[in-house]
Each structure stands twice: as C-alpha cells, then as structure tokens.
Amino acid sequence: MARVRTIQRGGSRFYVHPEKPEIKHPGVTSVVAMLPKPFLMHWAAKMTAELAVDSLPFVEQMAERDRQGAVDYLKGASRRYTKVRADVGSRAHDLFERMVRGERVGHVHPDLEPYRDGFADFLKAVNPRLERAEDVAWSDSHEYAGSFDAVLTVWLDSDGKPTPDRSGTPLLLMADWKTSRDTYPDVALQMSAYAHADRIIAPDGTSEPMPEFDGAAVLHITPDGWAFKPVRIDDGVFAFFLALRRVFNWDRQESKTVIGRAIAKSTEKLITGTQRRALR
Structure with missing residues (x-):
C-alpha cells in the first residue's frame, strides 16, 4: 500500500x-497554530532589540553599506533562533526514536x-515498552492528520509512579517528546487530536483502528x-482542538469567500491635459 505523503500549502502542512490523493487533511500542528499567541509578538520584538543592542557597532557598519541588509538582519533575529532550535529538536527527536x-x-x-x-536516564527510570513510533494518526471523521512521537506502555504503582521492574499496573499512553524551554498547554490539544483520531497508518x-x-x-x-508529565486528552480538551479545526477552515477557506466584488466605487480621478503633457 502507498504511504502517507505530506505537502506544504500556504505555510501549513x-x-x-x-x-485517494485528492484528499488532503491539515496537520495537527498546523491546526493548533490557529491558537492566538500574542506573546510571540513581544518575544520577537525583544529578540530584535537585544540583537541590535548587543551588536550595535556591527549593525552600524552594515547600515552604512546596506541599510536594507541591516534591517533584514535585525528583522530575522527571531526566525534564525527558531530555526536553530527546530534543527536541534528534529535531531533530538531522531535520536530519541532510535533509542526507544x-x-x-x-x-x-x-x-x-x-x-x-x-533520554537514556528516562528509559532506565521508567522502562516503557514501545508500541508504536512516528506513525500517522488519521481522522476521517474530523479531517485532520499528524505524526505522533510514540505510543508507550508504562507500569505505574498505586501512587502513579513508574515501576521500572514493570510490577505496577500497565497503562497505554500517547507520548510526546518536547525539547523546548518549557512545556506549554497546547501540547494537550496536539496529543488529544492524535488520541481521538480514527486510525493509525503505518x-x-x-x-x-x-x-x-x-x-x-x-x-x-x-x-x-x-x-515525564501527565497530560489531559479527554473529550473536553479534544473539543477545543475541534474548535481550532473549524477556525482553520475559516482561515484557509471561508474567509476568502465572504467579501464580494464592489458593486459601486469611486470614479477614476480626472487627469487634465496639463498632467498628461507632463507625463510625456
């Protein structure tokens, strides 16, 4: 059977x-990206300001030779940082998959x-059993898809602590690896979407199923x-993801259909003979 391919359209996966190649569903992370994140604007401004202050002589010299180049250099501060972190995260995820x-x-x-x-310390302390890794969660019902990190079986004692000798109660968990500075609430939206999908595609x-x-x-x-932190993926959390799924449709489809052609507009500005002669 054919494997699942991904494509990029309008900045979304x-x-x-x-x-059925005519069927294309948005990725889970692209749907979650519909969540407003006003703090990113302030963070990006801070990154630009810090770069400008920390490299002021260099920026001044650049601006003297190429003003637009200096503007682009400062403007790209947050983008370059994000790319570096994303590259490290991708390489770390590849490492984790091989290790697990x-x-x-x-x-x-x-x-x-x-x-x-x-990660080696985590594997020793928790001793999970890998069930699936890096497969695609596919939702026919709600039209989305996404690649999850892992499905694990973890054994926990009566206090909810891992028993690395696997003497506790086995629990099937949707698992995700994060290498960001902190863990953020939207991981629950992401993981609930995976867990509530209709099927897994290898x-x-x-x-x-x-x-x-x-x-x-x-x-x-x-x-x-x-x-290693528990994450809620219940129906309540999933309902918020589905709301973002509708927002995604609005952003990529419906919003482009709601404003029609002008049925009346101002007339073209009169160009006098003097103005026409001046243009020759």
Whole structure:
C-alpha cells in the first residue's frame, strides 16, 4: 500500500491520503497554530532589540553599506533562533526514536549529548515498552492528520509512579517528546487530536483502528534535565482542538469567500491635459 505523503500549502502542512490523493487533511500542528499567541509578538520584538543592542557597532557598519541588509538582519533575529532550535529538536527527536527502539547510540554531536544522556536516564527510570513510533494518526471523521512521537506502555504503582521492574499496573499512553524551554498547554490539544483520531497508518500504508488510551504524557527534556508529565486528552480538551479545526477552515477557506466584488466605487480621478503633457 502507498504511504502517507505530506505537502506544504500556504505555510501549513497537509497529509495526503495514501489511496485517494485528492484528499488532503491539515496537520495537527498546523491546526493548533490557529491558537492566538500574542506573546510571540513581544518575544520577537525583544529578540530584535537585544540583537541590535548587543551588536550595535556591527549593525552600524552594515547600515552604512546596506541599510536594507541591516534591517533584514535585525528583522530575522527571531526566525534564525527558531530555526536553530527546530534543527536541534528534529535531531533530538531522531535520536530519541532510535533509542526507544532499542538501538545503541554511541557518539553524537556535542549539542546532542545532554539529550542522549537524559533520554537514556528516562528509559532506565521508567522502562516503557514501545508500541508504536512516528506513525500517522488519521481522522476521517474530523479531517485532520499528524505524526505522533510514540505510543508507550508504562507500569505505574498505586501512587502513579513508574515501576521500572514493570510490577505496577500497565497503562497505554500517547507520548510526546518536547525539547523546548518549557512545556506549554497546547501540547494537550496536539496529543488529544492524535488520541481521538480514527486510525493509525503505518509507514507501509497499512491501517488499523486507534486504540483506547489510558492517558497521555509528555517527556520534557532539556540539557539541564528531564521530566515525564501527565497530560489531559479527554473529550473536553479534544473539543477545543475541534474548535481550532473549524477556525482553520475559516482561515484557509471561508474567509476568502465572504467579501464580494464592489458593486459601486469611486470614479477614476480626472487627469487634465496639463498632467498628461507632463507625463510625456
């Protein structure tokens, strides 16, 4: 069977149906991106201001030679930072997948060493069993899709703490790895969407129903340490994701249809003969 492909349209990722390429569903992260994040504007302004102050002589010299180049350099501060962090996150996710699958990982780039060591410590302390990794969650009912990090079985004691000897109660969890500075509430929207999808599609295109989950958890891992945190993915949380799914339709489809052609407008400004002669 055909595998699920992804394409980019208008800055959003879409997943292409493996058997019906005319069907394209928006990615979960693109839907969650509809959530207002006004703090990003202030953060981007702060990044630009800090760069300008910290590199003032360099910026002055650049501006003397190329004013627009200096503007673009400062304007791109937050974008460059985000790209660097995204690159580190992507490489760390690749590392985590190989490790959770049981692959022995030796030498890695120095930037990834703390992530490797932290994830190895997590595997030892929790000792999860990997059920699925990096497969596609596909919703026929609500028309979205997305690649989740992992489905794990974790054993917990009566206090909800992991039992690495697997003596506790086994629970099936939707799991996510985060390497950002902190864990943010929208991870619950993301994980609830995965867990409430209709089915899982494997890399070879085979499909099976999405299982019933006992819960979800996010592994927040940074160079300073790690924490495995439970995440709500109940129907209430999922309802908020579905609201954003409707907002996505508004943003990408309906908003482009609500304003029609002008049925009346001002007449063209009269151009005098003197003005025409001046244009010759």
